[in-house]
Amino acid sequence: MSGSWEKTACILCECNCGLEVQLGGEGGRHFTRIRGDKAHPASRGYACEKPHRLDYYQNGPDRITSPLRRKPDGTFEEIDWNSAIREVARRLSAVRDEFGGDTIFYYGGGGQGNHLPAAYSAATRRAVGSRYRSNALAQEKTGEFWVNGRLMGAAVRGDFKHCEVALFIGKNPWQSHGIPRARVTLKAIAKDLKRAMIVIDPRRTETAELADIHLQVKPGTDAWLLAALGAVLVEENLIASSWLEEHVDDYEPVLATLGEVPISEYCEKSGVPETLVREAARRIGKAESVAVFEDLGIQMNRHSTLSSYLNKLLWLLTGNFGKKGAQYVPALLVNLAGGLDKIAGPAAKDKVTPVVGARVISGLVPCNVIVDEILTDHPKRYRAMIVETANPAHSLADSTRMREALSALDTLVVIDIAMTETARLADYILPTPTQYEKAEATFFNFEFPENYFQLRHPLFDPPDGVLSEPEIHARLCEALGAYTEEDLAPLHAAAAQSREAYIPVFFGTVLTNPKLAPYAPVILYRTLGPHLPPGLAPGAVVWGLVHQFAAAYPDSLRRAGFEGKGFEAPERLFDAILTSPSGIVYSVDEFDESWKRIKTAGGKFHAAIPELLDALGSLRTEEVGTGDRAFPFVLSAGERRSFTANTILRNPAWRKKDVQGSLRMSPDDAAQLRVTDGDRVRLTTKRASVEVPVEVSEMMQPGHVSLPNGLGLDHPNDGGERVQTGIAPNELTASEDRDWLAGTPWHKHVPARIEAVQ
Ligand SMILES: Nc1nc2c(c(=O)[nH]1)N[C@H]1C(S)=C(S)[C@@H](COP(=O)(O)OP(=O)(O)OC[C@H]3O[C@@H](n4cnc5c(=O)[nH]c(N)nc54)[C@H](O)[C@@H]3O)O[C@H]1N2
Numbered sequence: 062m063s064g065s066w067e068k069t070a071c072i073l074c075e076c077n078c079g080l081e082v083q084l085g086g087e088g089g090r091h092f093t094r095i096r097g098d099k100a101h102p103a104s105r106g107y108a109c110e111k112p113h114r115l116d117y118y119q120n121g122p123d124r125i126t127s128p129l130r131r132k133p134d135g136t137f138e139e140i141d142w143n144s145a146i147r148e149v150a151r152r153l154s155a156v157r158d159e160f161g162g163d164t165i166f167y168y169g170g171g172g173q174g175n176h177l178p179a180a181y182s183a184a185t186r187r188a189v190g191s192r193y194r195s196n197a198l199a200q201e202k203t204g205e206f207w208v209n210g211r212l213m214g215a216a217v218r219g220d221f222k223h224c225e226v227a228l229f230i231g232k233n234p235w236q237s238h239g240i241p242r243a244r245v246t247l248k249a250i251a252k253d254l255k256r257a258m259i260v261i262d263p264r265r266t267e268t269a270e271l272a273d274i275h276l277q278v279k280p281g282t283d284a285w286l287l288a289a290l291g292a293v294l295v296e297e298n299l300i301a302s303s304w305l306e307e308h309v310d311d312y313e314p315v316l317a318t319l320g321e322v323p324i325s326e327y328c329e330k331s332g333v334p335e336t337l338v339r340e341a342a343r344r345i346g347k348a349e350s351v352a353v354f355e356d357l358g359i360q361m362n363r364h365s366t367l368s369s370y371l372n373k374l375l376w377l378l379t380g381n382f383g384k385k386g387a388q389y390v391p392a393l394l395v396n397l398a399g400g401l402d403k404i405a406g407p408a409a410k411d412k413v414t415p416v417v418g419a420r421v422i423s424g425l426v427p428c429n430v431i432v433d434e435i436l437t438d439h440p441k442r443y444r445a446m447i448v449e450t451a452n453p454a455h456s457l458a459d460s461t462r463m464r465e466a467l468s469a470l471d472t473l474v475v476i477d478i479a480m481t482e483t484a485r486l487a488d489y490i491l492p493t494p495t496q497y498e499k500a501e502a503t504f505f506n507f508e509f510p511e512n513y514f515q516l517r518h519p520l521f522d523p524p525d526g527v528l529s530e531p532e533i534h535a536r537l538c539e540a541l542g543a544y545t546e547e548d549l550a551p552l553h554a555a556a557a558q559s560r561e562a563y564i565p566v567f568f569g570t571v572l573t574n575p576k577l578a579p580y581a582p583v584i585l586y587r588t589l590g591p592h593l594p595p596g597l598a599p600g601a602v603v604w605g606l607v608h609q610f611a612a613a614y615p616d617s618l619r620r621a622g623f624e625g626k627g628f629e630a631p632e633r634l635f636d637a638i639l640t641s642p643s644g645i646v647y648s649v650d651e652f653d654e655s656w657k658r659i660k661t662a663g664g665k666f667h668a669a670i671p672e673l674l675d676a677l678g679s680l681r682t683e684e685v686g687t688g689d690r691a692f693p694f695v696l697s698a699g700e701r702r703s704f705t706a707n708t709i710l711r712n713p714a715w716r717k718k719d720v721q722g723s724l725r726m727s728p729d730d731a732a733q734l735r736v737t738d739g740d741r742v743r744l745t746t747k748r749a750s751v752e753v754p755v756e757v758s759e760m761m762q763p764g765h766v767s768l769p770n771g772l773g774l775d776h777p778n779d780g781g782e783r784v785q786t787g788i789a790p791n792e793l794t795a796s797e798d799r800d801w802l803a804g805t806p807w808h809k810h811v812p813a814r815i816e817a818v819q
Pocket residue numbers: 073074075201230231232233234236237238239261262263264266278279280281282283356357358359362697699700701702703704705706707770771809
């Protein structure tokens with residue numbers, strides 16, 4: 062097939078830019094050319110430097126091509142799929158029967174580009190009676206989710222394409238992207254004299270370089286800075302008073318609390334000159350529209366939930382919602398932040414974890430409490446765990462304790478393509494095709510007013526010995542006796558006839574039957590899947606999602622051009638999805654559509670969140686800095702750079718530069734330590750001590766050092782020996798260092814000590 066361009070997408074960050082690729086090389090199993098796909102609705106031909114290295118994913122080291130079972134001596138043996146499924150089902154049902162299904166914990170379900178596993182695993186989770194789950198969102202976004210839930214019962218995004226002012230808080234989109242065509246969008250804002258960019262980051266990042274105003278905070282002091290910004294809005298009367306009166310309940314207590322903020326003192330604490338803070342507040346207050354993106358710099362930091370709240374108050378008090386260039390609520394095919402409507406309003410009670418009693422937000426257990434939910438003799442401790450398309454032994458805080466916890470489980474099942482740090486601790490490893498060997502899709506579809514979806518087609522045949530996630534979940538459900546062949550017979554018969562015939566049978570016999578409804582995803586895969594075009598069976602669950610979407614958002618679907626009576630519109634959309642390998646626009650909205658998606662009782666924002674207004678008050682007596690003379694530096698553990706991509710690519714050779722992943726340090730600190738580029742230093746936190754090469758960087762301010770994310774994986778070298786490249790950041794972090802409300806980690810604020818190495 063060499064020579065023809067195939068459609069797919071990049072899987073290295075949440076943008077999932079559309080790609081065109083050519084295949085070739087040995088056995089035709091390599092990517093030979095890669096370029097952006099102009100027909101992709103969101104990325105429109107854009108791609109950064111990383112996808113050109115995707116062959117390192119497709120042909121990575123440590124690929125697993127047979128189910129593996131741990132032997133008593135700790136090594137693995139290959140087993141056949143029937144034994145693997147039977148034994149996993151038997152071990153999980155034994156745990157369920159003895160201790161309850163709520164002791165079976167599920168982690169993962171999706172990486173940066175593959176979200177179908179989460180949809181299918183829902184069936185397996187129900188089949189084993191599991192009630193607790195989590196994924197990486199619970200170490201970044203759950204604090205923000207909770208604030209969104211309380212404020213309006215829905216999650217928002219910012220419209221950077223149209224905004225007058227773009228505000229990035231602890232976010233470096235030049236490297237981490239997160240908005241479509243990030244570098245093009247950033248440059249467009251920077252070039253336009255009528256628009257402005259404001260960046261809050263302790264580093265002079267690539268994004269900060271382009272900004273009109275860079276508020277270079279001291280690390281970990283955002284809460285003071287954001288409080289000061291809000292207070293200036295109030296003091297200088299830059300708030301949208303009549304808008305607030307119309308759209309926001311109980312904003313007076315917010316104004317009163319912000320009115321008491323000692324602005325000068327808080328500016329000083331955050332290290333930013335008051336004149337610059339006032340300039341930024343005025344630019345925000347006077348703009349036609351402001352779009353805001355907060356990310357890990359505050360979400361993985363001290364006061365993360367409070368900072369999210371203070372951030373949201375900035376755009377709320379200035380009326381930046383539900384209009385062009387401001388915050389919006391997208392029309393989602395799948396809501397990754399589900400359940401926020403249930404926490405709208407102060408009366409709502411949060412679900413909590415069985416051992417620690419930590420808040421479960423959006424159905425997710427805080428990542429930092431997982432170790433404590435396992436390493437205890439509490440009767441409801443998690444005893445078994447399924448990890449799917451995630452690498453928590455590397456990506457969650459406190460790797461040493463995490464490994465201990467994973468090893469303490471009665472049963473650990475890992476579903477992955479590769480022998481990862483987590484897989485190595487498993488009792489069973491169930492291997493899958495890569496994302497280019499099966500149909501896959503992402504639910505990171507957050508665009509507005511047009512939103513899009515892409516069902517990617519498989520490009521390569523999978524190796525013998527692997528099974529796709531939907532096939533694994535269907536087999537597990539069947540081994541667990543979730544449904545019978547008899548249950549499926551009418552669905553098979555209808556599907557063989559036509560989709561038109563299938564609709565009433567599926568809705569009539571599956572969704573209305575409480576015995577079968579929980580297994581709807583795998584039932585769709587089993588019965589509708591075989592009748593989809595070759596290779597697209599994993600897309601069967603999307604058919605169900607499309608029907609749900611059509612019922613919830615009929616107008617958005619119609620405006621996207623999908624019309625018709627009854628089920629015609631969703632059926633047309635599904636056909637279009639199957640036949641549009643570059644992706645398709647499924648939703649078109651008016652700018653004020655977001656108002657209808659506020660889920661509070663009265664349809665208004667609830668501005669006052671008493672817990673967080675109290676926390677805002679407590680800032681007065683809190684100190685900035687690490688507060689520990691033994692650890693005077695602040696380490697940000699996990700910076701996004703041009704060649705980092707979580708742990709998706711295991712071969713370090715994919716990195717074109719800085720293969721070892723240097724510790725970035727300010728010129729002042731380097732001079733004090735008498736080190737220069739490439740010199741090694743000893744970096745010590747309360748958890749661990751490592752040696753790492755230094756990069757002296759003008760980006761850094763004194764007292765702040767930064768390590769890249771995703772490094773420290775081990776892999777076979779040319780001689781077949783396993784070596785580790787770079788520092789695994791979570792060897793250095795501690796699970797107890799987390800937000801009091803959402804449990805999100807303080808990865809960007811790790812107290813550290815640095816010594817030169819002779
Ligand atoms: N190249 C690349 N891109 C990626 C990824 C990747 O691995 N590599 N991963 C993707 C994923 S999973 C995610 S979640 C996103 C994350 O995207 P980002 O959040 O943008 O990424 P980070 O570099 O982790 O952190 C952003 C910034 O926070 C700043 N920061 C550190 N401490 C503080 C502080 O105290 N206050 C403030 N205001 N800022 C601070 C850092 O200097 C950094 O510039 O990136 C996605 N994109």
